[in-house]
Amino acid sequence: MTEPLVSVRGLTVDYVVEGRRHRAVDGVDFDIAPGGSLGLVGESGSGKSTIAFALARYLPAGAEVRAERLTVAGHDVRGLGARALRDYRRTAIGFVYQEPARALNPTRSVGSQVAETHRLRGVRAAAARTATVEAFAEVGLPDPETLVHRFPHELSGGQQQRVVIAMALAADPRLLILDEPTTGLDSRVEAEVIALVDRLRRERGFATLLISHNLPLVASHTERIGVLEHGILVEHGEAAGVVEAPLHPYSRLLVDAVPSLDARTRPVEPEHAQPLLSVRGVSKRYGSHLALDGVDLDIGRGEVLGLVGESGSGKTTLGRVIAGLARAEGSVSLEGSDAAAAVPVQFVFQSPDASLNPRRTVRQTLTRSIQLLHGDTDAEELVLSTGLPVDVLDKLPDELSGGQKQRVAIARAFAGRSPLVICDEPTSALDVSVQARVLDLLVELQERTGVSYLFITHDLAVVRRIAHRVAVLNGGRIVETGAVDDVLGDPQHPYSASLVDAARSLRGETTRGLRDVIAA
Known part of the structure; x- marks a missing residue:
C-alpha cells in the first residue's frame, strides 16, 4: 500500500487570547495520497484555514498545536527546527492565498517576485529570469516576456492569481495548498484558474488541499471531501458520495444551501414595467481606460436586476455611478431626478469589514444611518428585521461573524426609505449556508418593502435565485438583457454563453448528483 503524502492524526489547535482558550480544530484525522486531492468545506470559522496553516507552520503566536501525527512528504511538521522549517516550506509545500493582491508586493514587478523564489533555491539570476518566463507561459499568462515587468496593480484578478500559482509551484512542491483561491473571481476566470490547477496536478504529480466555501467547486475538482x-x-x-448521499446533518445542510443553476426563477411582474431607474449613454474613463461605454439600463419598481460580467467589465463602476459615488458622462435618473443631485440610493458592499467602522458599535452605526437618511425606525427594529439578535447592538464589528457583519451592512441600507439598493457582490465571500440565509433575507426584505435591487455578482446561480432580470456587461458595454430564464437558459450573445458554460463546467460531472439532491 502506498504511503500517504500527507498524514494527519488527532490534530487539535487552540487559540489563546487574553487568557481565554478557543478551540479552532478538534481531533482531525485525514490523509492525502501522492498526487491526490482533498477538499475541505465548512462555514467561516470552522477551522479550514487553521488546518492549512498548521500544515505550513504559519499559525500565529498564541496558537497551541497538538497532534499524534502531522507529516508532509516525510517531514514531521511538529518537530522542525528553524533551518529545517525553511527548507520544508521552500521545497515540500506551495501556498496559494485567497487574495492574490495581498500576497504580492505592490512595489515590485511580478516577474522579480517569482524569480526571487527561484533564487532562494540557489538558481542564478539569468536562469531564474528564464524560469520565470517559462512559468508564466505554463500558467497561461499572455505575452509572458512582457508581463514579467508589470506590477500587480497592472494585472487583472485572474492574472494575479496565476502569478501566485506560478510562484507557489516554482519550487516544484509535493503539496499545493489553495486557500479560497477563486473567491471574488467571475465564473469564467474561476473556471480557468481551477482548470489550470487540475492540468498542472496531472502533469507534475503534486497533491492538492483545496479549501473553499464553494461546495460545487470542491466536489467537481477534488477526489475526496472533508x-x-x-x-x-x-x-x-469520496467527493461524489458526500454530495450525492451526505451522511451527517450538517453536510446535508450545506448541500441543500447550494444555489442551483437550474432552480426556478422569480417571475417578472407587471409592476416591474413601471420605471424607477433609467441609465442612458453612461460612459466612464480612468485615464486611457474606457471602463463604461455608452451603457443603457432600466430597473423597474420592485424589480431585482442582476448585473453579471467578468472582473474588470465595469460592474462596480456602474454601481458607483448610479449611486452618485463617481462622475460619468451620460444621464442617470431616479424617479425623474437627476442623479447628479443627492440620490436616495443605498449601497451594500462586498466586504463588510471594509465598510463598517471598526470603532463604532452596531447600535452607533445604525443610529447614525437612521439620522442621516431620516428614517422612521430604530436600531433595535433594524437588527430584528435582518434576523440578528438584539445583543449584537453593543458589539463592535470584530466581535461578529462574517454573516452577521453582512446583515448589519444590509440593515444599514434599510435605515431610510431608499427605493433602490445596490448590492455589490454581497455574498461572494460567504460560505454556502450563510450565503443562502443572506439571500433569503434580501428576498424577504425586497418583497416586504417593495425596494428595487441592482444586484452585482459573478455567481450565475445566485442571480437565478434572487433576480427577475439579468444584464450582461462585457468590456464596459451591456451585451444582453432579459429575463433570467431566457438569458441563462438560452443566451443569445457569445459572451453570455461563455459565462454560462464556465459556470456549468465549474460544477462538473460530479455535481449532477448534487443538483439531483437539491431538486429532491
Whole structure:
C-alpha cells in the first residue's frame, strides 16, 4: 500500500487570547495520497484555514498545536527546527492565498517576485529570469516576456492569481495548498484558474488541499471531501458520495444551501414595467481606460436586476455611478431626478469589514444611518428585521461573524426609505449556508418593502435565485438583457454563453448528483 503524502492524526489547535482558550480544530484525522486531492468545506470559522496553516507552520503566536501525527512528504511538521522549517516550506509545500493582491508586493514587478523564489533555491539570476518566463507561459499568462515587468496593480484578478500559482509551484512542491483561491473571481476566470490547477496536478504529480466555501467547486475538482463543523471533521469520503448521499446533518445542510443553476426563477411582474431607474449613454474613463461605454439600463419598481460580467467589465463602476459615488458622462435618473443631485440610493458592499467602522458599535452605526437618511425606525427594529439578535447592538464589528457583519451592512441600507439598493457582490465571500440565509433575507426584505435591487455578482446561480432580470456587461458595454430564464437558459450573445458554460463546467460531472439532491 502506498504511503500517504500527507498524514494527519488527532490534530487539535487552540487559540489563546487574553487568557481565554478557543478551540479552532478538534481531533482531525485525514490523509492525502501522492498526487491526490482533498477538499475541505465548512462555514467561516470552522477551522479550514487553521488546518492549512498548521500544515505550513504559519499559525500565529498564541496558537497551541497538538497532534499524534502531522507529516508532509516525510517531514514531521511538529518537530522542525528553524533551518529545517525553511527548507520544508521552500521545497515540500506551495501556498496559494485567497487574495492574490495581498500576497504580492505592490512595489515590485511580478516577474522579480517569482524569480526571487527561484533564487532562494540557489538558481542564478539569468536562469531564474528564464524560469520565470517559462512559468508564466505554463500558467497561461499572455505575452509572458512582457508581463514579467508589470506590477500587480497592472494585472487583472485572474492574472494575479496565476502569478501566485506560478510562484507557489516554482519550487516544484509535493503539496499545493489553495486557500479560497477563486473567491471574488467571475465564473469564467474561476473556471480557468481551477482548470489550470487540475492540468498542472496531472502533469507534475503534486497533491492538492483545496479549501473553499464553494461546495460545487470542491466536489467537481477534488477526489475526496472533508466537511468541518466547529473544528470537527464530521464527514470525510469520496467527493461524489458526500454530495450525492451526505451522511451527517450538517453536510446535508450545506448541500441543500447550494444555489442551483437550474432552480426556478422569480417571475417578472407587471409592476416591474413601471420605471424607477433609467441609465442612458453612461460612459466612464480612468485615464486611457474606457471602463463604461455608452451603457443603457432600466430597473423597474420592485424589480431585482442582476448585473453579471467578468472582473474588470465595469460592474462596480456602474454601481458607483448610479449611486452618485463617481462622475460619468451620460444621464442617470431616479424617479425623474437627476442623479447628479443627492440620490436616495443605498449601497451594500462586498466586504463588510471594509465598510463598517471598526470603532463604532452596531447600535452607533445604525443610529447614525437612521439620522442621516431620516428614517422612521430604530436600531433595535433594524437588527430584528435582518434576523440578528438584539445583543449584537453593543458589539463592535470584530466581535461578529462574517454573516452577521453582512446583515448589519444590509440593515444599514434599510435605515431610510431608499427605493433602490445596490448590492455589490454581497455574498461572494460567504460560505454556502450563510450565503443562502443572506439571500433569503434580501428576498424577504425586497418583497416586504417593495425596494428595487441592482444586484452585482459573478455567481450565475445566485442571480437565478434572487433576480427577475439579468444584464450582461462585457468590456464596459451591456451585451444582453432579459429575463433570467431566457438569458441563462438560452443566451443569445457569445459572451453570455461563455459565462454560462464556465459556470456549468465549474460544477462538473460530479455535481449532477448534487443538483439531483437539491431538486429532491
